[in-house]
Amino acid sequence: MSMTASCLIAPDINEKPEEILYPPEIDTTSLYPAFPPFFRLSKDCPSVTFKPTKLRDRNRKDTLYVRWFFDWDPDNRYEALSTYTVSPGGQEERPFPDNARKILSASEYPATDLSGTSRVQTLSVFVFDRSPDQSPGTNGIQFPAGSDGFFTSYTWVYQVTPDGDCPPSPP
DSSP, X not given: OOOOOOOOOOOOTTOOOOOOOXXXXXXXXXXXXXXXXXXXXXXXXXXXXEEESEEEOSSTXXXXXXXXXXXXXXTSOOOOSEEEEEOOOSSSEEEOOGGXXXXXXXXXXXXXXXXXXXXXXXXXXXXXXXXXXXXXXXXXXXXXXXXXXXXXXXXXXXXXXXXXXXXXXXX
């Protein structure tokens, strides 16, 4: 008769399971302006403010990074119009910082033709849970090699016209 001895190693009860990583979210019910995905902007509007008012991240300890882009395309190389950091607040839902909104002034509107109509333009906001790679030659939203980050985005599509809307500033 043969006997085999074995030893069981108990798991470390103090070991915490690996945290599940979730992507950040933009609360699309809180977008400003709350126009449909495509809208017409009045050429006489002095400025318009774009911002989501709420962000969510189930990983409550994540710092969020916000980057704004005009006419972003994954095949092009971009510098962000602006970049902001949203500190972890210990809550899933976080207010979008007032200083991170994008105020588009009339001088930034795309050029119009003689009829006062412009080409269609996009303004995109990207929210990352890890710092994106800001090296020259990247498309503005790539993560460094080996990153475990996620991002989300929202894009407003608009055209400047003589009879477009001029939304009021957000509260």
